[in-house]
Amino acid sequence: MIDGAADYLAGGLIIVGALFALVASVGLLRLPDLYTRMHAASKAGTVGSCLMLIALAAHIGEPATALRALAGVVFFLLTAPISAYLLAKAAYSAGYRMWEGAVSDDLAETAAVAKKNGPSGTEG
Numbered sequence: 001m002i003d004g005a006a007d008y009l010a011g012g013l014i015i016v017g018a019l020f021a022l023v024a025s026v027g028l029l030r031l032p033d034l035y036t037r038m039h040a041a042s043k044a045g046t047v048g049s050c051l052m053l054i055a056l057a058a059h060i061g062e063p064a065t066a067l068r069a070l071a072g073v074v075f076f077l078l079t080a081p082i083s084a085y086l087l088a089k090a091a092y093s094a095g096y097r098m099w100e101g102a103v104s105d106d107l108a109e110t111a112a113v114a115k116k117n118g119p120s121g122t123e124g
Helices: 002-030 036-061 063-094 104-118
Strands: none
Touching: 002 036, 036 063
């Protein structure tokens, strides 16, 4: 009885995770600029991958494999948002500008203040 419930749970998680991965891939193809594409890939891709790893942990039932899968989930949740942020900040610093239809550019003000203050961080 428990095995059947775990299989249904794993199947549902795989389907939902695959839908998130599909949304991430469609976002990579359809969104207008680097930043929105990166957002789609990092957020939806992370959720999809995590759900599929949780499905693996539920389906296998072996504690060592389930622990490795859950460690992978923690790794994804800790590293994907940070790496996406750092890549976006590096791209902005390198000169990749946002889509002209973007509502707000919060880094423009920060970059202007940093440029005014110079490399030492003080006005001069």
